Amino acid sequence: MQDNNNRWILAAQCPSRLGTVDVVTRFLKEQRCYITEQHSFDDRLNGGFFIRTEFRPEADGFDADAFEAGFAERAAEFAMRFELTPPGRRMPVVIMVSKADHCLNDLLYRYRVGQLPIDIRAIVSNHPDLAPLAEWHDLPYHHFPITPETKLEQEAQVARVIEETGAELVILARYMQVLSSGMCERLSGRAINIHHSLLPGFKGAKPYHQAYDKGVKLVGATAHYINDDLDEGPIITQGVEPVGHTDYPEDLVAKGRDIECLTLARAVALHVERRVFLHARRTVVFDR
Amino acid sequence: MQDNNNRWILAAQCPSRLGTVDVVTRFLKEQRCYITEQHSFDDRLNGGFFIRTEFRPEADGFDADAFEAGFAERAAEFAMRFELTPPGRRMPVVIMVSKADHCLNDLLYRYRVGQLPIDIRAIVSNHPDLAPLAEWHDLPYHHFPITPETKLEQEAQVARVIEETGAELVILARYMQVLSSGMCERLSGRAINIHHSLLPGFKGAKPYHQAYDKGVKLVGATAHYINDDLDEGPIITQGVEPVGHTDYPEDLVAKGRDIECLTLARAVALHVERRVFLHARRTVVFDR
Amino acid sequence: MQDNNNRWILAAQCPSRLGTVDVVTRFLKEQRCYITEQHSFDDRLNGGFFIRTEFRPEADGFDADAFEAGFAERAAEFAMRFELTPPGRRMPVVIMVSKADHCLNDLLYRYRVGQLPIDIRAIVSNHPDLAPLAEWHDLPYHHFPITPETKLEQEAQVARVIEETGAELVILARYMQVLSSGMCERLSGRAINIHHSLLPGFKGAKPYHQAYDKGVKLVGATAHYINDDLDEGPIITQGVEPVGHTDYPEDLVAKGRDIECLTLARAVALHVERRVFLHARRTVVFDR
Amino acid sequence: MQDNNNRWILAAQCPSRLGTVDVVTRFLKEQRCYITEQHSFDDRLNGGFFIRTEFRPEADGFDADAFEAGFAERAAEFAMRFELTPPGRRMPVVIMVSKADHCLNDLLYRYRVGQLPIDIRAIVSNHPDLAPLAEWHDLPYHHFPITPETKLEQEAQVARVIEETGAELVILARYMQVLSSGMCERLSGRAINIHHSLLPGFKGAKPYHQAYDKGVKLVGATAHYINDDLDEGPIITQGVEPVGHTDYPEDLVAKGRDIECLTLARAVALHVERRVFLHARRTVVFDR
Structure with a gap:
């Protein structure tokens, strides 16, 4: 600010x-x-x-x-x-989502009130569910369904949107598809994902259920650049939240939403304010 | 209290x-x-x-x-x-250490000022280094060296101290030896270990170095009951600390000391106040 | 949940x-x-x-x-x-706002996805600004302007909405008017306010500017029941956020928004789940 | 580090x-x-x-x-x-205490293991209680009793120790006497105090009891440079800890000890690493 x-x-x-x-x-x-x-x-x-x-x-x-x-x-x-x-520059971005809307809703709010210097050029999803949210914010929404067979094709559609809109950053706001190697390479250093665990713990699917099974007393979220190695890209920032025995898996999912939103928004802010430097498998972050 | x-x-x-x-x-x-x-x-x-x-x-x-x-x-x-x-009961404990003294020093301070309702019956170590600290607190210190060949023998010595002192809890305050299966079983549910990472991330040796290599932005500590599966025992409590690119491995080691002390002391307090219940691979913790 | x-x-x-x-x-x-x-x-x-x-x-x-x-x-x-x-009961509430929309936006999101068991019956404001937000969520919005001369009259209008909608809880989501003694009494124990400071520090107007002037290194928010003594009602929960020398007053305002939203939402959840008990000037909170 | x-x-x-x-x-x-x-x-x-x-x-x-x-x-x-x-320089310090030993114990531990680049030249107290602790660490301990009548005299004794030892920093590690204006001025910018509340809340005596009476849900500690205005000196850093209805005043006192120790040690580290700049009534802190 x-x-x-x-x-x-x-x-x-x-x-x-x-x-x-x-x-x-x-x-x-x-x-x-x-x-x-x-x-x-x-x-x-x-x-x-x-x-x-x-x-x-x-x-x-x-x-x-x-x-x-x-x-x-x-x-x-x-x-x-x-x-x-330059002062006041808003970085052009494309946001990718699936069905969960909490991170998108949070980003759109910050965008709307001018708290994040981004210019959302498009929202892309493999599901139609979040179109109304995009519409209320007057933002283009592209529904590109995906199947194992059409993955590369769908990614080509996504890539075209990114290119045509001039997006410099892609935000994966709980996009629940694994990107292909080619897509990862193409977006290297300019795609931020939010994973709903404290990486390197609980990689892969259903991390809150993994966390419940393990009986941890803290859950968290990790915002990282994507790379070809799933959930292994350079970490930008992480957030954490205490949990206990009364939290069943569905409670962890609910509790985790806030920390996912905050962690992703924070990572995006750090990136667009040019506070993050990629260096090998790590980041240098000049935080405020 | x-x-x-x-x-x-x-x-x-x-x-x-x-x-x-x-x-x-x-x-x-x-x-x-x-x-x-x-x-x-x-x-x-x-x-x-x-x-x-x-x-x-x-x-x-x-x-x-x-x-x-x-x-x-x-x-x-x-x-x-x-x-x-009963009111004011102090649980008899044995503390096991190696060379690092921060957790021991912290426990001894809390013990001395009456902040932890424990009765330290003995300190056991595979090294002689921390004997002076025990001496200043007027506590018996047993130095039982260990080699791969003498492991079971040494554990028998330790077991004898535990038995003879009537210890109901064993606190592994950065004891750097892996206990044998037999010893784990014998101490099941009554031995608390502090591991210097946010388990399940970074099990095993040198977790801060692992954390540095991975480039995480949070490090932590996990207090858990030991079981036969290394660093997999039921978790009692976890603590966390933000870190950044200026923290080299030796800085993580230094920064981690505080959170290790606090997390272990907290777990011991929860246990001796009967706030922790073991249930399968998890714990129920009635925290204040 | x-x-x-x-x-x-x-x-x-x-x-x-x-x-x-x-x-x-x-x-x-x-x-x-x-x-x-x-x-x-x-x-x-x-x-x-x-x-x-x-x-x-x-x-x-x-x-x-x-x-x-x-x-x-x-x-x-x-x-x-x-x-x-009973299970699944949603408490009828009225939300009061002025111009700032972050807390309202946050509550509406949680309401929409079913994360807060409340039934929003009306939104009341002394300004027209947030009507579109209410409209998108299909909620009635009452604009009751206020001047020093019309205060009691306006409060009567508000009271009528509360009564007619059967609201059991009034949420002051950054409502920037001091309620009269009569209104405070009428809403005693059933109106939650969010104050943007760590009470009892920085009561009254512009707490972030007060915090900046004092040079504190932590800012926070306090959710409390209102009473007749401004910013002195029984505290339900408080949140906190580190700040530093690079944070000018407008940065504190921006940074504080997240912690205000989280703290207010948390207080409302605690209240509607019947976890809060009022007792003299204090609260007993059976948190999860 | x-x-x-x-x-x-x-x-x-x-x-x-x-x-x-x-x-x-x-x-x-x-x-x-x-x-x-x-x-x-x-x-x-x-x-x-x-x-x-x-x-x-x-x-x-x-x-x-x-x-x-x-x-x-x-x-x-x-x-x-x-x-x-220069590299490895240890700043000469004098520590002032009264009867509470937690902050002193913590500083001495960090000093002994080389975690704080300080050179403790003397410990000064208005009570004899902590002499044994100083002795175990082989540090000179000066017991200068104080009464309202002998305050200036006692401060002259303290000042002499500071001068003769060449101390560049005075650490008030729960020294429970208010310093005179003259002493404050003499030590301006080179005396750090720990106050056991989140200033500006709960200035003066018995802050934990004040906090209990107010029913706050967070307590904390503030490390600040002293000045002539009691508990109003420029803040270096603050720490915080959640509390609840089960915490009676004596529990707050006990819980607060950890956060006091950590906050004071952190402030001292920031100061001796030359990360703190005084500027009018505020500080600029270049934290790691």
């Missing part, structure tokens, strides 16, 4: 090397950009440097294209990848 | 059947015992009835033996097992 | 006296009602006995009226007030 | 002005210092810039004196105050 009117974000990562912070901060000063918040981290064990800077141009007429072109020259020397995000 | 001066505890369990609560509460009334707190639960899925009652005898000269004998007759009809605990 | 199909609730309170539990449990057994969950508590400092029982009639043709009449006779001896709640 | 062997910390603050980050990072690069972690923040509402940098000199023979002298020249232009902390 904060004063978004003139808050730019520069997020960058590169191999570790002397001068990585300096190349960013010196350029910003030269461009008369005032840094309001900055985090940097160097991963001593896995290698890799990560930086996120919020800044406010002090001079009038800040030229983003010129900034990017100028910084690209400096960054090249460090093999630094970077992304500049 | 509350007013322990005259607070008796009656804990019981039996198969589900009409009248299970009544048989307890009617007897208490007949004995002129005033119930100050009561919980009961019937497990619809796994079967089984559980009840815990705190009461205060209203008449002078409460006779515990007569009470037990009288109630045993009534309970028999329901195949009800029960336990009566 | 649980198996609601045949779960009755008996909640009762009375002055402390030997036999208070027995009078309940014995009657239930006589009526062939199986107790699935029970909590009782005797308040040693403030006096007072409280009991909540969930039970399942074992015989066919359970007659609630006969049960109530029969139990009333027994209860009279103990000056015991009680309430019997 | 982390690889402390060669981790230097540079912490600085100054009025907001273009180039504040650059002046730090450029100098570090020139000195061939590799930044492993950095946070900066500019306080838009209250003014003020804050930066904390962890770095590792890449060249052999890093000269701290030369570094400080060189940086002082650059910093002067920005009216920047800064502090350079």
